[in-house]
Amino acid sequence: MTAVDDRPQAASTHEVGRDRRRKEDQRLITGRTRWTDNLVLPGMLHLAMVRSPLAHARITGIDTTAARQAPGVIAVLTGEDVKDLQGSLPCAWPITEDQKAPPHPAIAVDRVAFSGEVVAVVAARSSAAARDAAELVDVDYEDLPAALDLRSAAQDDTLAHPDLGTNRSATWVFDSAEAGTGSSVEDAIAEADVVVEREFRQQRLIPAFMEPRSTVVDPTGEQFVMWSATQVPHILRLMLAMTLGVDEGKVRVIAPDVGGGFGGKLQVTPEEIITFLVARHTGKPCKWTETRSESLLSAHHGRDQWQKLTLAAKADGTVTGLKVELLADMGAYLGLVTPGVPILGAFMFNSIYKFPAYHFSCTNVFTNKTWTDAYRGAGRPEATFAIERIMDELALELGRDPMEVREQNWITHEEFPFTTVCGLEYDSGNYEAATERAKELFGYDELRAEQRRRRESGDRVQLGLGISTFTEMCGLAPSRVLGSLNYGAGGWEHASVRMLPTGKVEVITGSSAHGQGHETAWSQIVADQLGVPFEDVEVLHGDTQISHKGLDTYGSRSLVVGGQAVINAAKKVIEKARPLAAYQLEANPDDLEFRDGKFTVKGAGADQEGVGLAGLALAVFAAHDLPEGMEPSLDADATFDPVNFSFPHGTHLCAMEVDTETGATTMRSYVCVDDIGNVVNPLIVEGQVHGGLVQGIAQALWEEAVYDDQGTLVSGSFVDYTLPTTADTITFVTDRTTSPATSNDLGVKGVGEAGCIASTPAVVNAVLDAIRQFGVKDIVMPCTPERVWRAIQDGTAGAMSETAGAAAGHFAEGEPNQDPPGAGSAPAAGTTQEGGQA
Amino acid sequence: MAMELHHTFTVDAPPEATWALLTDLEQVGGCFPGATVTSATDAEFTGNVKVKLGPIGVTYQGEGRFVERDDEAHRAVIEGLGKGLRGLGNASAKVVLQLEPDGDGTKADVATSLNITGKPAQFGRGVMQTVSDKLLGQFVECIEGKLTS
Numbered sequence: 001m002t003a004v005d006d007r008p009q010a011a012s013t014h015e016v017g018r019d020r021r022r023k024e025d026q027r028l029i030t031g032r033t034r035w036t037d038n039l040v041l042p043g044m045l046h047l048a049m050v051r052s053p054l055a056h057a058r059i060t061g062i063d064t065t066a067a068r069q070a071p072g073v074i075a076v077l078t079g080e081d082v083k084d085l086q087g088s089l090p091c092a093w094p095i096t097e098d099q100k101a102p103p104h105p106a107i108a109v110d111r112v113a114f115s116g117e118v119v120a121v122v123a124a125r126s127s128a129a130a131r132d133a134a135e136l137v138d139v140d141y142e143d144l145p146a147a148l149d150l151r152s153a154a155q156d157d158t159l160a161h162p163d164l165g166t167n168r169s170a171t172w173v174f175d176s177a178e179a180g181t182g183s184s185v186e187d188a189i190a191e192a193d194v195v196v197e198r199e200f201r202q203q204r205l206i207p208a209f210m211e212p213r214s215t216v217v218d219p220t221g222e223q224f225v226m227w228s229a230t231q232v233p234h235i236l237r238l239m240l241a242m243t244l245g246v247d248e249g250k251v252r253v254i255a256p257d258v259g260g261g262f263g264g265k266l267q268v269t270p271e272e273i274i275t276f277l278v279a280r281h282t283g284k285p286c287k288w289t290e291t292r293s294e295s296l297l298s299a300h301h302g303r304d305q306w307q308k309l310t311l312a313a314k315a316d317g318t319v320t321g322l323k324v325e326l327l328a329d330m331g332a333y334l335g336l337v338t339p340g341v342p343i344l345g346a347f348m349f350n351s352i353y354k355f356p357a358y359h360f361s362c363t364n365v366f367t368n369k370t371w372t373d374a375y376r377g378a379g380r381p382e383a384t385f386a387i388e389r390i391m392d393e394l395a396l397e398l399g400r401d402p403m404e405v406r407e408q409n410w411i412t413h414e415e416f417p418f419t420t421v422c423g424l425e426y427d428s429g430n431y432e433a434a435t436e437r438a439k440e441l442f443g444y445d446e447l448r449a450e451q452r453r454r455r456e457s458g459d460r461v462q463l464g465l466g467i468s469t470f471t472e473m474c475g476l477a478p479s480r481v482l483g484s485l486n487y488g489a490g491g492w493e494h495a496s497v498r499m500l501p502t503g504k505v506e507v508i509t510g511s512s513a514h515g516q517g518h519e520t521a522w523s524q525i526v527a528d529q530l531g532v533p534f535e536d537v538e539v540l541h542g543d544t545q546i547s548h549k550g551l552d553t554y555g556s557r558s559l560v561v562g563g564q565a566v567i568n569a570a571k572k573v574i575e576k577a578r579p580l581a582a583y584q585l586e587a588n589p590d591d592l593e594f595r596d597g598k599f600t601v602k603g604a605g606a607d608q609e610g611v612g613l614a615g616l617a618l619a620v621f622a623a624h625d626l627p628e629g630m631e632p633s634l635d636a637d638a639t640f641d642p643v644n645f646s647f648p649h650g651t652h653l654c655a656m657e658v659d660t661e662t663g664a665t666t667m668r669s670y671v672c673v674d675d676i677g678n679v680v681n682p683l684i685v686e687g688q689v690h691g692g693l694v695q696g697i698a699q700a701l702w703e704e705a706v707y708d709d710q711g712t713l714v715s716g717s718f719v720d721y722t723l724p725t726t727a728d729t730i731t732f733v734t735d736r737t738t739s740p741a742t743s744n745d746l747g748v749k750g751v752g753e754a755g756c757i758a759s760t761p762a763v764v765n766a767v768l769d770a771i772r773q774f775g776v777k778d779i780v781m782p783c784t785p786e787r788v789w790r791a792i793q794d795g796t797a798g799a800m801s802e803t804a805g806a807a808a809g810h811f812a813e814g815e816p817n818q819d820p821p822g823a824g825s826a827p828a829a830g831t832t833q834e835g836g837q838a
Numbered sequence: 839m840a841m842e843l844h845h846t847f848t849v850d851a852p853p854e855a856t857w858a859l860l861t862d863l864e865q866v867g868g869c870f871p872g873a874t875v876t877s878a879t880d881a882e883f884t885g886n887v888k889v890k891l892g893p894i895g896v897t898y899q900g901e902g903r904f905v906e907r908d909d910e911a912h913r914a915v916i917e918g919l920g921k922g923l924r925g926l927g928n929a930s931a932k933v934v935l936q937l938e939p940d941g942d943g944t945k946a947d948v949a950t951s952l953n954i955t956g957k958p959a960q961f962g963r964g965v966m967q968t969v970s971d972k973l974l975g976q977f978v979e980c981i982e983g984k985l986t987s
């Protein structure tokens with residue numbers, strides 16, 4: 001250990017922590033940027049996909065004659081045409097050795113396995129011509145029975161892929177007794193005073209990024225150049241090479257400004273492969289841009305699980321064991337990380353609580369629906385929902401306040417670092433502090449008092465309070481952990497810092513931003529590290545020829561992994577500059593200190609001039625007078641592999657008002673206090689939190705992908721898939737407590753998914769809390785007014801008295817606006833509102 | 839989307855005459871709004887039907903046949919399968935037709951199980967009943983016209 005005085009002084013922080021307006025916003029909000037769909041290349045063709053309207057069918061014939069003859073059409077390709085070229089879409093995460101999966105063709109060859117699957121592609125001179133011609137492709141199908149319900153599919157009653165012989169892809173198990181990280185759950189359950197067992201439904205959701213997916217491929221140069229609205233240009237390039245057998249060096253992928261992803265663009269899509277194949281086939285640049293209907297139908301979906309939890313506790317409320325059994329719907333195929341998504345939740349069900357025994361098992365199941373994959377939070381929102389719901393159930397069982405039961409069982413701040421029953425080491429946190437602040441901002445006790453008053457007075461509008469004290473694992477991920485989970489890649493990140501002769505700085509990052517503000521945050525970080533002005537830092541990313549190496553953006557990894565790589569590269573720049581500074585100052589390198597962008601000699605007084613980094617950069621550029629043997633460059637690369645995840649946490653409190661006559665719910669108050677460690681840019685953090693909250697609240701109240709009994713997605717437009725807008729939300733109260741992460745220099749933890757992970761159970765717990773007195777035990781998400789109303793009606797104490805005749809006069813016979821009577825007037829009797837009121 | 843549609847109507851003609859007309863597939867087909875029968879035998883027919891379901895206009899091209907036909911009991915089961923043109927998905931229907939005397943006329947009971955996939959199912963589910971009611975009204979009017987002329 002060096003003595004404190006000898007340590008180089010930490011760079012002063014002028015930028016980190018400032019609420020800088022985002023650099024990238026000027027070009028975004030003034031419409032100056034080019035999204036993928038804006039690209040126009042000479043001779044470019046436009047593609048339109050022909051998609052299956054059936055969930056499961058044999059393709060018995062495709063007649064493309066009329067389409068080929070349509071005006072402007074250059075090519076029509078079917079699965080038969082590309083079957084030997086297209087390979088199988090990649091799945092990078094086989095969770096078990098014996099995982100079963102069907103081949104995943106970009107264009108279906110002889111069978112379609114979900115409604116929306118591509119069966120042919122048309123290339124034409126304009127997108128309108130392509131779309132018109134696509135309608136002329138005549139496909140004959142022979143219907144096959146479709147596996148549509150997750151639970152019955154798990155029983156293999158109908159096979160999604162008959163050749164596979166089963167719908168069960170894999171079962172993944174973690175047991176704390178076997179792993180040596182805890183004791184036996186079965187013993188805990190056998191010895192428990194209280195056992196709470198509940199089943200929860202994670203409905204299927206559809207990521208709805210602002211910019212639809214779009215891909216352009218130019219095959220005319222030495223390299224194939226693909227522009228794509230993707231979160232993962234580096235992974236896409238590698239997978240294109242591996243899937244299509246193209247030399248990796250002959251592929252360049254560019255993700256220009258990308259309008260949101262939320263996991264929905266963490267994929268190698270059939271359409272990217274198809275665009276590539278058509279471009280190669282025609283020798284012309286090709287563009288494909290999806291319609292919103294196509295996006296909702298065929299871009300991957302998220303969530304979709306049945307969760308069964310068994311919680312064991314002592315009579316005093318101390319939890320003793322947790323058993324989690326999941327069924328996860330893969331949909332029809334495995335995408336890039338499909339099978340691993342529920343497994344990411346495996347380590348999070350125990351959450352912030354000290355369970356001595358834990359068992360997790362998950363069975364992945366195929367159905368004839370759009371395949372699922374990562375969606376904001378990926379596995380952790382599901383886990384957080386289930387544990388936070390069942391902690392409420394435990395409190396109910398014990399007749400105690402749900403917050404008190406949580407407090408009794410959570411890891412206290414003195415206990416950090418804490419090794420969980422899953423073997424993860426939580427480095428830092430303070431649940432008490434975040435909760436105390438949240439309760440204070442929320443007015444927890446006052447609201448509880450109001451709730452009591454309303455119950456006692458039998459108010460038509462009841463009040464409910466919902467709690468979610470969550471944690472999550474961020475910063476995907478230590479490569480050795482990914483290796484132990486059979487993931488096909490590491491979790492490191494790469495960065496370069498280049499000193500330009502003018503003293504400006506170029507930062508190249510492998511974290512490929514798709515709207516989060518990396519250019520701003522990285523500039524702040526580098527400005528502090530190198531002591532250069534914020535404006536002098538240019539951040540480059542998203543082009544594999546510029547940023548040649550990276551693992552892209554997902555799992556709240558950008559800052560904690562990619563940001564650390566940037567810091568490491570910047571530190572190397574300083575170390576490379578040090579000998580030159582010493583040479584110019586005629587001092588010993590060890591006697592120099594670097595601060596605010598310049599080297600000075602320690603102990604030589606405050607008025608010395610020193611040498612600035614900009615001057616050194618120019619001297620290196622000229623290279624006229626360098627120390628003997630010095631390489632004429634200050635540029636540096638760094639690849640950072642984290643040793644641990646980071647664990648943001650927080651306390652979210654929600655108050656919901658429920659109109660017991662109509663089932664309508666209104667959010668009264670939402671308070672969240674997140675501990676995400678140190679903050680680089682509070683404004684960006686606030687944006688991430690707000691967006692995440694709305695996304696999580698939407699799962700609780702509004703959004704659901706609904707299929708009918710033929711496997712048609714009936715919520716396939718924004719009329720039916722009720723994505724919220726700002727008009728549907730209230731003003732959130734947000735605040736932060738800070739316990740810095742110990743796993744990176746900045747002490748940051750990641751915030752991209754926190755709001756989305758934490759908010760869903762807070763809202764559902766609040767809705768239930770408002771109406772439990774009617775005997776309501778559960779409401780399946782989304783808690784629509786109808787479901788809430790039915791829950792009240794069906795609850796043991798909920799049946800309302802008959803509406804008085806006088807009040808129902810307008811329903812009398814002969815009054816206008818009545819539905820036509822008759823037995824056949826039940827519309828869409830077969831539509832499966834999956835779940836419904838449990 | 840699977841739907842059960844149930845309609846009854848009465849026509850001012852005796853059951854025998856009504857049965858004869860309703861089992862003459864060419865004539866019946868011609869009465870269905872938007873339908874064209876391109877060929878018909880005693881047992882089966884081919885043709886197409888144009889339907890507008892809310893925002894979706896779809897032409898189904900297909901064929902149908904009697905799977906059961908009891909001329910004594912005036913009961914028939916007809917199965918039809920239509921392919922939606924322009925990739926708009928398929929429709930299949932199983933229709934159970936039962937005639938009963940009703941005074942001097944005939945009461946017809948028509949139970950239809952309809953399966954529809956694709957965009958018509960997505961966008962048309964809210965209007966299916968109304969549309970089918972309207973179509974049947976026009977159908978009955980046409981049948982009555984043929985019986986009384």
